[in-house]
Amino acid sequence: xxxxxxxxxxxxxxxxxxxxxxxxxxxxxxxxxxxxxxxxxxxxxxxxxxxxxxxxxxxxxxxxxxxxxxxxxxxxxxxxxxxxxxxxxxxxxxxxxxxxxxxxxxxxxxxxxxxxxxxxxxxxxxxxxxxxxxxx
Amino acid sequence: xxxxxxxxxxxxxxxxxxxxxxxxxxxxxxxxxxxxxxxxxxxxxxxxxxxxxxxxxxxxxxxxxxxxxxxxxxxxxxxxxxxxxxxxxxxxxxxxxxxxxxxxxxxxxxxxxxxxxxxxxxxxxxxxxxxxxxxxxxxxxxxxxxxxxxxxxxxxxxxxxxxxxxxxxxxxxxxxxxxxxxxxxxxxxxxxxxxxxxxxxxxxxxxxxxxxxxxxxxxxxxxxxxxxxxxxxxxxxxxxxxxxxxxx
Ligand code: SF4
Ligand code: FES
Numbered sequence: 068x069x070x071x072x073x074x075x076x077x078x079x080x081x082x083x084x085x086x087x088x089x090x091x092x093x094x095x096x097x098x099x100x101x102x103x104x105x106x107x108x109x110x111x112x113x114x115x116x117x118x119x120x121x122x123x124x125x126x127x128x129x130x131x132x133x134x135x136x137x138x139x140x141x142x143x144x145x146x147x148x149x150x151x152x153x154x155x156x157x158x159x160x161x162x163x164x165x166x167x168x169x170x171x172x173x174x175x176x177x178x179x180x181x182x183x184x185x186x187x188x189x190x191x192x193x194x195x196x197x198x199x200x201x202x203x
Numbered sequence: 204x205x206x207x208x209x210x211x212x213x214x215x216x217x218x219x220x221x222x223x224x225x226x227x228x229x230x231x232x233x234x235x236x237x238x239x240x241x242x243x244x245x246x247x248x249x250x251x252x253x254x255x256x257x258x259x260x261x262x263x264x265x266x267x268x269x270x271x272x273x274x275x276x277x278x279x280x281x282x283x284x285x286x287x288x289x290x291x292x293x294x295x296x297x298x299x300x301x302x303x304x305x306x307x308x309x310x311x312x313x314x315x316x317x318x319x320x321x322x323x324x325x326x327x328x329x330x331x332x333x334x335x336x337x338x339x340x341x342x343x344x345x346x347x348x349x350x351x352x353x354x355x356x357x358x359x360x361x362x363x364x365x366x367x368x369x370x371x372x373x374x375x376x377x378x379x380x381x382x383x384x385x386x387x388x389x390x391x392x393x394x395x396x397x398x399x400x401x402x403x404x405x406x407x408x409x410x411x412x413x414x415x416x417x418x419x420x421x422x423x424x425x426x427x428x429x430x431x432x433x434x435x436x437x438x439x440x441x442x443x444x445x446x447x448x449x450x451x
Contacts, residue, residue: 076403077440083407084437160410166368 089153266354276361297361325392350383359415375415375425
C-alpha cells in the first residue's frame with residue numbers, strides 16, 4: 068500500500084534540500100566572497116596582488132569576480148541568495164526552539180517574504196545590468 | 204568495609220493525594236559497586252515501601268529504569284552512586300512525559316509512535332520458510348546495525364527540547380527505528396514508512412539540537428538517523444517533482 072506524503076511536507080522537503088545547499092554555500096562560498104570583495108580586492112591582497120593571478124579561476128585575472136564579469140555576478144548571486152535562504156530557514160528553527168510555535172507561521176511568512184523579495188531584487192538588477200552591458 | 208552514605212532526593216507524586224510533586228530526602232548507605240537503582244531499591248525495601256519507579260533487568264537492557272538524575276536523563280541502573288560522591292543526588296521523573304506516580308511516567312505516546320513506524324520487516328510477498336532466510340551481507344548489516352541497539356528507554360525524548368514543545372513530533376527513537384528498517388536490505392516497506400517519517404511532524408520538526416544522541420545509553424545516534432531521513436525526504440521530493448509518476 069502506498070500512502071501519499073502530504074503535499075506541504077513534500078514542499079518542505081524540497082525547501083529543506085535548498086536550505087542544506089544554502090548551508091554549504093554559506094560555509095564554503097560566503098567567506099571566499101567576503102575575502103575577495105571586501106578584503107583582497109580593496110587592499111590589493113592575493114590573488115589580486117599576484118602576477119600569476121588565481122590558479123583555479125577560469126581566467127588568470129581574478130578581478131572578474133568583482134568588476135562586472137557575468138561569472139563573478141553569478142558567483143555573488145548564488146552566494147548571497149543561498150546564504151540568505153539558509154539564514155531564514157535557520158531562523159524558523161530558532162523560533163521553534165524559543166517556543167514561539169504559535170507565532171512561527173506568521174513570522175516565517177514575513178521572513179520568506181523578505182528573503183524572496185531580496186533574491187528577486189538581486190536577480191532583477193543582475194539581469195538588468197547584464198542586458199545594459201554593465202555586466203559582460 | 205566502611206560504607207559511604209548518599210543523600211538521595213526523590214520526586215514524590217501521588218496524583219490522587221498530592222496537588223503537585225514534591226521532593227523527599229533519604230539517606231542510603233552504599234558500596235562502591237552500587238548504582239542509583241540500588242539506592243531506590245534500598246529505599247523501597249528498608250525505608251519507604253510506597254516509592255514507585257520502574258525497573259526490570261538491572262543491566263541496561265530493558266530500558267525501563269530511566270529518570271532524570273541531577274537534571275540529566277539517565278538509566279538509574281547504569282549510574283554509579285560514587286560518581287555523585289559528596290553531593291545530594293536528585294532523582295526526578297523523565298521530563299516531557301505525564302507522571303503517573305513518583306518516577307513512573309506515562310509511555311503511551313511513545314508506544315503509539317513506535318507502532319506507527321511499523322518496527323518490523325515488511326515484505327511485498329512473504330516467501331515460505333522452506334525457501335530459506337533473507338540473506339544479508341556484513342556491509343548491509345553495518346548500514347543499520349547501530350540503530351537496532353535501541354532499548355526504548357525514552358531518554359532521548361526526555362532530552363529533546365522539541366518534543367517538549369510539540370508532543371506530536373515523531374521524535375528521536377521512533378525515527379531511528381524507522382530508519383533502521385528503511386536501511387535494512389531485507390525490508391520492502393519504504394513506501395509505507397516514508398509518508399510517516401516525512402510528514403511535517405516527522406523529521407522536519409527536528410532542529411538538530413543533538414541532545415538525543417548525547418544522552419543515549421546504547422550509542423545510538425538518533426540525530427544522524429533524522430538527518431539521513433531528511434536527506435531521503437528531500438531526494439524523494441525532488442524525484443517526484445522531476446518524475447511525477449516515479450517518485451515517493
Ligand atoms: S535511541 Fe537511545 S536514548 Fe533513545 S530510546 Fe533508544 S536507546 Fe534510549
Ligand atoms: S533496569 Fe533495565 S535498563 Fe535499567
